[in-house]
Amino acid sequence: IRGPADIFVSKTANDSFYRTELQALVTSSGVTELVLTGCATDFCVDATLKSxxxxxxxxTVVADGHTTSDRPMIPARQVIEYFNWLWSEMTPTQGMIKVEPCHAILSA
Incomplete structure (x- = not known):
């Protein structure tokens, strides 16, 4: 449920930064760390992470906080497991990438 102080950014492409005000909002708020969740692991979440x-x-990707549908060649569970592995193995730029389950993030 969205609260009165929550910010909503509408998007039209897989990458949540593409032609949206997200970058300006994040920059003006001084945010340097993002926690990613979402739908369409292999499209929207992946594109936004790479951007x-x-x-x-x-x-920080919430390992059990993104989802997708079965694909013609592999089931959704395998897609999710593959991308969790892929993201955890990527070489970061100046930032870092962590892939952690929700309970670990909440207990930190």
Whole structure:
């Protein structure tokens, strides 16, 4: 449920930064670390993560906080597991990338 102080950014492409006000909002707020969740692991979450990486953010992906559908060649669970592995193995820019389950993030 969205609260009165929550900011909503509408997007039209996989990358949440593409032609949206997200970058300006994040920059003006002084945010340097992003926590990623979402739908369409292999499209929107992946595109947004890679875009954020090129903007030098530190990124934490919620390993059990993104989802997708079965694909013609592999089930959704395998897509999610593959991308969690891929992101955890990527070479970061100035920021860092962590892939952690929700309970670990909340307990930190």
């Amino acid at each position: 954020a990486l090129t903007k030098d953010y530190s990124i």
